[in-house]
Amino acid sequence: MAANARDTVYQALLERLTHGHYRADESLIPQALSEEFDVSRTPVREALALLEQAGLLVSGRRGFEIRRRGDEEILEIFETRAILESSAVYAAATRATPIDLARLQDLHDRSQATDDATEVRRVFNHFHDALRNAAHNRTISSLLTTIEAQVKVSAPWVTPGGAREFGPSYTEHAAILDAIRAGDAVGARTAALTHSAHDRDTRVSQLIVRMAEDLTSPDSTAAGWR
Numbered sequence: 001m002a003a004n005a006r007d008t009v010y011q012a013l014l015e016r017l018t019h020g021h022y023r024a025d026e027s028l029i030p031q032a033l034s035e036e037f038d039v040s041r042t043p044v045r046e047a048l049a050l051l052e053q054a055g056l057l058v059s060g061r062r063g064f065e066i067r068r069r070g071d072e073e074i075l076e077i078f079e080t081r082a083i084l085e086s087s088a089v090y091a092a093a094t095r096a097t098p099i100d101l102a103r104l105q106d107l108h109d110r111s112q113a114t115d116d117a118t119e120v121r122r123v124f125n126h127f128h129d130a131l132r133n134a135a136h137n138r139t140i141s142s143l144l145t146t147i148e149a150q151v152k153v154s155a156p157w158v159t160p161g162g163a164r165e166f167g168p169s170y171t172e173h174a175a176i177l178d179a180i181r182a183g184d185a186v187g188a189r190t191a192a193l194t195h196s197a198h199d200r201d202t203r204v205s206q207l208i209v210r211m212a213e214d215l216t217s218p219d220s221t222a223a224g225w226r
Helices: 005-017 030-037 041-053 071-095 098-112 117-134 138-154 163-181 185-216
Strands: 057-059 064-066
Touching: 005 030, 005 041, 005 138, 030 041, 041 057, 041 064, 071 117, 071 138, 071 163, 071 185, 098 117, 098 163, 117 138, 117 163, 163 185
Parallel strands: none
Antiparallel strands: 057 064
């Protein structure tokens, strides 16, 4: 089935929001987006409303703005993601098929076969998608998709300078995969929680650095997270 205009605009805006395309203080104006995507304002407004429901945007005076979150709310999002992710991995350890395991192993191997840090991050994203699919629980997968988008918008990952800096993530992914392959649901959940905590701490540290830079920049009154 071909995607309708609303879904096309939604996916395009979601991709932009989760990859830092817009400034923190930038407004998404329906009329401008309607002209950019060459569609009427109705599908644009519907797409923006869906993104607001997903917790990524808020309605503002001129259109929609990126939702700004306080410290407590950002930590709550990470906590929720860790609970859902570890539950998905627990389920994967009891439900993963041979195809699931082969796909996870292939992605793990591919992530270590390149020195391109951006490519490593891309494959890592696919690895986590495969973990969620291996749980064979569409409700958890759907909730994680929403929460993950909120994480990417609220505390976006800054790709390090080289693939070697992903060392701990390689080890953590291997531990998760080994536990799933062994059918060790408790071990898989523990390994997933360890990995989630590491990712949380890294992203929060990067976020604090960016906030400090915003406060000291000449344009600090308009930029940054609050």
